[in-house]
Amino acid sequence: MDRREMEARRADNQVWNGAGDYHLHPWYRAIGPDGQAPVYLNTIVGLAQREGWRENLEPLLRSFPGSARGALYSDLLWMGLERCLTLRWQEERPALPALRRDYAAQALARLPAPQDRDEGESLRGCWWARALDQPHRESSREKAMLDQLEFPPTWSGDQVRQGVEDLLYRWYRRPRRSTLDQLGSSRVDRSFFAAWQPGRNRGDALRRLSGPGESQGQGGGLLGKKRLSPFWQTKTRERVLRDYVEGCFGASLLAPGELAQAEQDLCTGDHRNCRLHFTKGDPSTRPVKGSCARERALFQLQRQKNRAYFEEHKNQYRLAMARLSRALENTILLQREEDDTPSRWGRLRPQAAWRGMALGEERIFARRQTREPGELWVDLLLDGSASQNGQQEKLAAQAYLIAASLGRCQIPVRVSSFCSVSGCTVLRIYRDYQDQGTDEKIFDYAAAGWNRDGLALRAMGWLLDQNKEEGRRLLLILSDASPNDDQKIPSNSLFHGNRDYSGVLGVKDAAREAAALRKKGVEVVCIFTGGERELPAARQIYGREVVRLPGVSALAQTVSRLIQGRLTASDRL
């Protein structure tokens, strides 16, 4: 959160605290000219909301910005309100009068010298001086107005509204039932409100996004829909496809020669006509135009939505991250065993003491040594196909949460996604094991296209082989266990046509590849996002290692539990 957002959230907290209800939507939030949320004013806003006065006062407040003296009117309303509520609540909250005095002193200090004040400033100056019992000069008009503004604490919200309307009518001839009451305005108030800046809470701090493709399920744009590829049955022209995937997903991670070698090794058997694209999402140097540019723009929009969603829920995610990290750290801590190792120094071992005297042996002491649990390399592979369209923001946020929590605990983690476009399986790496401070790239996640699970698993196996470090490999694959690609399985026979990569054939292929990974010593666990219908397929592919995800919001917790289980089981393996 940047400072502005933190203060906005802080203001909301102050309002909630005053209102005694964390479920309501704050109707106003005050931010001072120093950019800080004043406890006093926001508590007053919360108390007004607790009293149920919002309905009485909001229409009136909304009408002011349309008038020439709107800022002054708002000031007067808030002045009457804050005093009235402070008196009303001072028994229940005895700290309020002191808070009011503190605020009054600060507000007074910010005003220009009395001779330089305009009408509104002069009224505010007198008002706060009254609050502090300070000597000050009031004109007879000011005195009469401020006296009228000192509403009795017994008044209801409606009476306060009426009181303000009476005052404005008497002194400014503002019609009581003005048609302005019906109008809202977005014009920003100045003067007293400028000092408080309690602008309507439009949620701008949350950076809500709107625009084309915002509705659910459209985030992936054209690629977001599974559709027949124009390149079906045969290999797409090399240059066209490369330009397309590079333009949409980012430059290749591998040099052309390396990629050709990888494809030669991996795109065999049922994946003979397929291609691969490994990328970290770095922009392509080639010019991007046409449909590719449109797709890229839609991806970009999805990325913004992912980030906006996270920003909106950042506070909750921050706490969740702390909880997850703590749970993981705890597991690691508990796995650290302490052994008594014979040593030349340390605690004397009575049973070995005689050996020192009789045999001259020096290792008669015991020293406690910590045994660290073995290294665990975690790979989180997200299904990046269009089937995840409805939950991209949540998925990205949860993946970020996992990566950040594991990173805090020094557990190496790589986050990638896979999808298939026109026969090319794209493996997008957002965060690699050794990456530091790049977790935010996970918000680049955008779902599109098909999913050729078998080839994705095979390619992940290849990637895992590139890591020569010692340790256990854990591959967590988030999938609905429905392999489905428009690139068909090529036939070896002249008499049989190509077969669809879907259904039983797709499942069998994915199961073969998962088994091959297990054979290599990789622990493959499926975090299953599908329904009852796909569950048998998930079991067929991943055996017992299927964990059902109740909802995408539970992803981080599920992964954390899995990893804790793996860390705890390290001795067995």
Added chain:
Amino acid sequence: MELFEELEQEGIDRALLEAIRAFRAEHPVPQEAQGRLIRPKLLYYGREVWQAAATALLCGENLLLSGPKATGKNVLAENLAAAFGRPVWNVSMYVNIDAASLIGADTLKEGEVVFREGPVCQCARLGGFGVLDEVNMAKNEALAVLHAALDFRRVMDVPGYRPVPLDEAARFIGTMNYGYAGTRELNEALVSRFAVVDMPVIAQEDLEKLLRRAFPQLKSKWVGQFAALFQDLRDKCQSGEISTRTLDLRGLLAALRLIGHGLAAGQALELGLVNKAFDPYERQLAADVIAARIPREAGRDQLMEG
């Protein structure tokens, strides 16, 4: 005021209190353990929990008090020990505690290897109440030595020594809070040997009573405000806005003690509550909650009588 009187005032069943008195009479405290008798500073407020726990102890059960922070687990354990008139052994559990730290180990005495009793063994022999604080911080292997002591056998077999039977009055009270760093799941075998009391969150009204008892000089108006402050912090924790670090009853009591010694409320509450959070944003939110309840500059004169 006498503990039993206060308990009666709190509405604890008279028959139960009579049974506790009878227990005390039946099990006098050995001279050797007299120094371990305690007078609780705080009273646990929560009639149902108190009655359930006391009844379980009377029936010979050991207790496991499980609950989140600031639910009064240790206060209740102390209250029970005081009411039953038993000496107390407090054993703070930690990840590397082993069986020897609990039951004892060999040592040399006048040229001979002898067994030196650990706190659990001593408590068992002298009929005390052993409070196993944060019991889920210890490894299950270390706690396995207590299995025979905690179940119907009521004996501790010390390897190379002899079986130590538990005194009839001896009981063990475990306290635990899931989620603290270093805590683990207790295994079923251990949990099955306890009557488990799920400690509820202290009600605002009960917290007010607790504050009145601990700080009789605190003005009535402010008793309510400090209790409400604690509730405000709890609301903020429950809504997920801040962690539970600042929701610290011990910290609140410490802050009141500091105020009693002349520190301004704002500073005392910073020391006792706000600074428990290490995240500046979280501290700020906690400080705002406090500011809306307790004037920062308020001191002993404003908040306390006399």
